[in-house]
Amino acid sequence: MTRSVLRYVPHRIVQHPDTDVTFEAECLHCQWKAQPSPEGEAVDVECMSHTARSNHRGFRRVCVSFAMVVRAE
Template identity: 30%
Template sequence: MDLSAEVRKANRRSVNRLLMAHPLVPVSPPPEPVPGCGECAGLAARRNEARAADDGSAETDADVLLRRHQRRVHEAHSAGTRRVFRYVPYTIVQDPSAEPEYEARCVSGDEADCGAASGPCRSPAGVEEWQRRHTQETRHTRYRRSFADYAVLEPFG
């Protein structure tokens, strides 16, 4: 294999490693100019010139300026797609109207897990009692325990 083939092979490996280490992030499509607006048309032309010159930074700048212009001037045009997010502090609390559930599943066994399960219980004591009985009957000693509840978000303060 000649040197240039080795270099190409090494370059391909490097590019593949980079792509695996930094996956590509999907981006939204570029904004479309509003028909009849000279400023929109000018910014779109600026973007196209940057794209033709392979200047990604200038292309992105033109997209940002076009989006800002559209939000500022063409509010009615983008009203259906614009979203405003406001920070509202919330506290996450257990829903008092719903009972929590406790459950255990036997994961003991020689070749495969036993799979026996306690079923939902209203307290940890019910699960522990099931585990004791199952261990007495089978000599299995390993369990996966689960706790589930319902949570609600309440405005803070």
């Protein structure tokens, strides 16, 4: 019979240090998409400009980030 020793190591999830958060948006009524940006306000302004031109008021907004699991210290 083989015996094993189990060790539990706590982990946590963190944002990947070499990446930024990216904000994106797309219109729910047509094929329009905002230019992805690290600044959410810039994407919001693009959405409002699209609404002014088209009267489309619904958008799908996405915040993309990359994460890593690391050992908790």
